[in-house]
Amino acid sequence: MMPLWMWSTLLIPLGFIGWLVWLRLRAGGASHAQAFKMLLALGALGAIFVGSVSTAVNAWRTAQWQSAVSGVVGAVAFLTMRRVLQRAWERFPLG
Structure with a gap:
């Protein structure tokens, strides 16, 4: 479990990115x-x-099989997020 200060250092940049x-x-x-x-x-x-990245890292340290599954889930989430952003930029172009 991440401490509160880690969550705040994660949420501030994510909030700024979301605003942009x-x-x-x-x-x-x-x-x-x-x-x-x-x-x-x-x-x-x-x-x-x-x-999924957090789970993959923890599973890798303890040599559990979830690291591979979490890595795949993380890769799929990242690629899906990239596709969603690309379609959004195409759907709402600037200019």
Whole structure:
């Protein structure tokens, strides 16, 4: 379990990144609801990615089989997050 100070150092940059993505989507013409849904999806995928990487590292240290499964889940979450962002940029272009 991560201590509270680690969560705060993680959430501050993530909040800033979320705010920048929100501004980018709104500047591209997305409505509040569309931008919120996109950020919700990206937040869920990001949480899955961070959690799977954390589980993979802990499982690797203790030589358990979950490290491979968590690594695959993390890779899938990262690639899905990348695809979601790419489609969002194509759907709401700047200019």
